[in-house]
Amino acid sequence: MNWLPPNGALHGLAIDHLLRWNLTVLFWLFVAAQALLVAALVRRWVSRGEGHAVQHRSGAAFFFADLLPLAAITALYIWMMFASHKLWAASRESVESPQAVQVEVTGEQFEWYFRYPGADGVFGATRADLINAPQGNPLGLDPADAHAADDIVSAILVLPAGRPVDVTLRSIDVIHGFAIPGMRLKQDAIPGMTGHLQFTPAVPGDYPILCTQVCGLGHARMQARLRVVAPGEYERWLTARESALKAEAAR
Amino acid sequence: MSAAIPVRVRRPLASRVFTSCHRDLAILWLLLALAAVILGTLLSLAIRIHRVWPMLPFPFYGVPTPEQYLAGVTMHGTLMIFFVLTVVPQAAFPNLVLPAQIGASRMAFPRLNAAAFWIGFASFLALIAAFFVPQGAPIGGWTAYPPFSEIAAAGPGQGAGMDLWLVSILLFCAASLAAAFNFLVTILARRAQGMTLGRMPLTVWSWLVSSALTVIAFSALLAAAFMLLADRHFGTGFFLPAGEVVNGIRQRDPAAPGSPMLWLHLFWFFGHPEVYISILPGMGLASSLIANFTRRPVPGYRFMVTATTLIGFLGLGVWGHHIFVSGMNPYAGTAFGLTTIAIAVPSSAEVLTWLAMLFRGRIRLTTPMLFTLGFISFFIAGGLTGPVLAQPALDAYLHNTFFVVAHFHLVMAMAGVFSVFAGIYYWYPLLTGRRMNEVLGNLHFWISLIAAYGTFFPMHFAGLAGEPRHYAQLSGPVESFASLIPVEKGITFSALLLAAAQLIFLFNVFRSARHGIAAGENPWRATTLEWSPNAHPIIESGPYVYGPGVASQDDFRPQWAFAEHRNGSPGECSPPLKQE
Numbered sequence: 001m002n003w004l005p006p007n008g009a010l011h012g013l014a015i016d017h018l019l020r021w022n023l024t025v026l027f028w029l030f031v032a033a034q035a036l037l038v039a040a041l042v043r044r045w046v047s048r049g050e051g052h053a054v055q056h057r058s059g060a061a062f063f064f065a066d067l068l069p070l071a072a073i074t075a076l077y078i079w080m081m082f083a084s085h086k087l088w089a090a091s092r093e094s095v096e097s098p099q100a101v102q103v104e105v106t107g108e109q110f111e112w113y114f115r116y117p118g119a120d121g122v123f124g125a126t127r128a129d130l131i132n133a134p135q136g137n138p139l140g141l142d143p144a145d146a147h148a149a150d151d152i153v154s155a156i157l158v159l160p161a162g163r164p165v166d167v168t169l170r171s172i173d174v175i176h177g178f179a180i181p182g183m184r185l186k187q188d189a190i191p192g193m194t195g196h197l198q199f200t201p202a203v204p205g206d207y208p209i210l211c212t213q214v215c216g217l218g219h220a221r222m223q224a225r226l227r228v229v230a231p232g233e234y235e236r237w238l239t240a241r242e243s244a245l246k247a248e249a250a251r
Numbered sequence: 252m253s254a255a256i257p258v259r260v261r262r263p264l265a266s267r268v269f270t271s272c273h274r275d276l277a278i279l280w281l282l283l284a285l286a287a288v289i290l291g292t293l294l295s296l297a298i299r300i301h302r303v304w305p306m307l308p309f310p311f312y313g314v315p316t317p318e319q320y321l322a323g324v325t326m327h328g329t330l331m332i333f334f335v336l337t338v339v340p341q342a343a344f345p346n347l348v349l350p351a352q353i354g355a356s357r358m359a360f361p362r363l364n365a366a367a368f369w370i371g372f373a374s375f376l377a378l379i380a381a382f383f384v385p386q387g388a389p390i391g392g393w394t395a396y397p398p399f400s401e402i403a404a405a406g407p408g409q410g411a412g413m414d415l416w417l418v419s420i421l422l423f424c425a426a427s428l429a430a431a432f433n434f435l436v437t438i439l440a441r442r443a444q445g446m447t448l449g450r451m452p453l454t455v456w457s458w459l460v461s462s463a464l465t466v467i468a469f470s471a472l473l474a475a476a477f478m479l480l481a482d483r484h485f486g487t488g489f490f491l492p493a494g495e496v497v498n499g500i501r502q503r504d505p506a507a508p509g510s511p512m513l514w515l516h517l518f519w520f521f522g523h524p525e526v527y528i529s530i531l532p533g534m535g536l537a538s539s540l541i542a543n544f545t546r547r548p549v550p551g552y553r554f555m556v557t558a559t560t561l562i563g564f565l566g567l568g569v570w571g572h573h574i575f576v577s578g579m580n581p582y583a584g585t586a587f588g589l590t591t592i593a594i595a596v597p598s599s600a601e602v603l604t605w606l607a608m609l610f611r612g613r614i615r616l617t618t619p620m621l622f623t624l625g626f627i628s629f630f631i632a633g634g635l636t637g638p639v640l641a642q643p644a645l646d647a648y649l650h651n652t653f654f655v656v657a658h659f660h661l662v663m664a665m666a667g668v669f670s671v672f673a674g675i676y677y678w679y680p681l682l683t684g685r686r687m688n689e690v691l692g693n694l695h696f697w698i699s700l701i702a703a704y705g706t707f708f709p710m711h712f713a714g715l716a717g718e719p720r721h722y723a724q725l726s727g728p729v730e731s732f733a734s735l736i737p738v739e740k741g742i743t744f745s746a747l748l749l750a751a752a753q754l755i756f757l758f759n760v761f762r763s764a765r766h767g768i769a770a771g772e773n774p775w776r777a778t779t780l781e782w783s784p785n786a787h788p789i790i791e792s793g794p795y796v797y798g799p800g801v802a803s804q805d806d807f808r809p810q811w812a813f814a815e816h817r818n819g820s821p822g823e824c825s826p827p828l829k830q831e
Contacts, residue, residue, distance in 0.1 A: 040606075078592070173497045190578045209729070217316070223727040
């Protein structure tokens, strides 16, 4: 189980625990079933005699060989489902927290862009016909919208540790898979739809962001970085980006 | 066995190719699958080699580009899933034995059945043609998610290559539907006197269920492929949202915006039942072969029929587990998780029955039996990760990683091909009058078993490490999976060994046709009707009457109690073998 990358998210501990528990139980079921197959072979080599009298399957034999293990396995499956549903409900069916950091993630062949709403706390409008990455407007921010002026667009995702994050997920061309293995997080960015993800980064550090839905010839290099920092450092980074934006606008 | 060796009846090649005889069509389907599996395997080896030695040039080709890698992955998946794992269990095998197993002298619609093959052949040609058009084959994976598959500018291969891929899929749908209609009607309407539903072998039950699934599932794919073609060429916009900008170029908005999610639902409404279409016949065959090679009846025959039918029925309601993280309502995720767990129950029931069957009587370890044991082993190995992936919370980490690749290659691909091998070793005497060599068969089995586990089991670990599918290289600008290189190399070496072991099989197939030992009339002393000496039997017993004392002189009672001869009619096969 040390195969998993280090977990940095609040909900990740429970996911890892559940996954470990699942894989352990199923691994031993796998071993037991394969052992039965081997035992059937060995038994054949050990007992050379021809079979006994015809065995019509009695009700009791059927019960013990089939129905009892089947009931046990079914109970196990149901237990798994309940255990994991709690985690799924917590991560996907909850209402967003008012304190959450708002960030919009946009996928585009073969880049991830991260947008912060800026001081006004509102994401400005975007228009598809304004999208022009070479001229510095990869998301098509609309200059006619006052909310757009202070929006920060970044190629790196910086987040404060310990605060919930509300991710708005978009794509402007094809389906991309937004995945942060270190945050135990994955959700597709579907063009024409707005997705949402919530999580709380807990452990400061750098985490790779991947694309996990094949999106074109650059799919394997469509990667970005999540940097989880202390809250103070996050504020400093945000302020620096804001003043850089103002300086650029003044020019 | 010292039976006289029957010889193949010599017939002109044209009469064996342009035929409506189901047994000849089975051979044509098998040859088509052989071509597909050779190409699909070579592609997979190229994929494996490129992953671990990304700078290594291929002879006469050079170093593959990322788009060539993705085209290879796409074509590998398409060839294997459609032209191997669907064609053999759901077209070749039923043509080979289905009519015989129900005591029918011919299919219900022999010409439709023949047309199915030729449409399938055309579909194969269209797919292969995609390699040879400008920019080559499509690169979006066998699932072809739009808008990537919809907009030619989205990547190389998404233009003419993608069109050919879609035409191929449309043709394949037509072929599968025609074949499945024919099998359904044949099973329901052409059973011999005495062949009640309750006396059908479990293989026939499987074909009944998988043919019904084919009719339902391939209809959805047919519609989806047609809609995507219409989107591409007539601007219908079923799957295209407004505001698309691809490669910096604003795409024209459709009159009414559509959604890629529609394709995801339609595709997986086909895609998941497809798994059962390709594996249910193998499950039926496993039950039959274990009964034969342990000389004991199938316990709980009705229980197995119920489980098979339930798997088919539930299989239509689990497609959502492929799109837990694709923007589906999270409550729907929970619902699809539950249906997926539900389908694990009848599947587990069949496995438990097989395991119980192995402990009665003495197993005769013939090559078909070995491959059946291999089938069960892989079905368990791949099946057990199903309940993990059925949990949306865990799938959100594992989705589209190599964990999923390991899962479906074990449960669908390896279990699927091992049951195909079991079927070929088992039914080979029907076509040649000879048995395949057992020593070579054993060698083929053990090397394949070990190499298949060596190839696909370690993929679980790569998946747990988070490695996504469809990566042309292990290391990107931010994330490097370079620490997985030793594991990946092991996988590649295993894959090479696995492919090499298949040469033993091919050698055996061709050598045994001339030099195999004579099989005699009923080499496995089987009860089912494909081994009946005559095409017009009367049936008086169930399919699995095995065990000491069930017949006056032997430990089995064939289903054919009495056989009378009648002259052939159109659409019937002439006997392939004659005694000399």
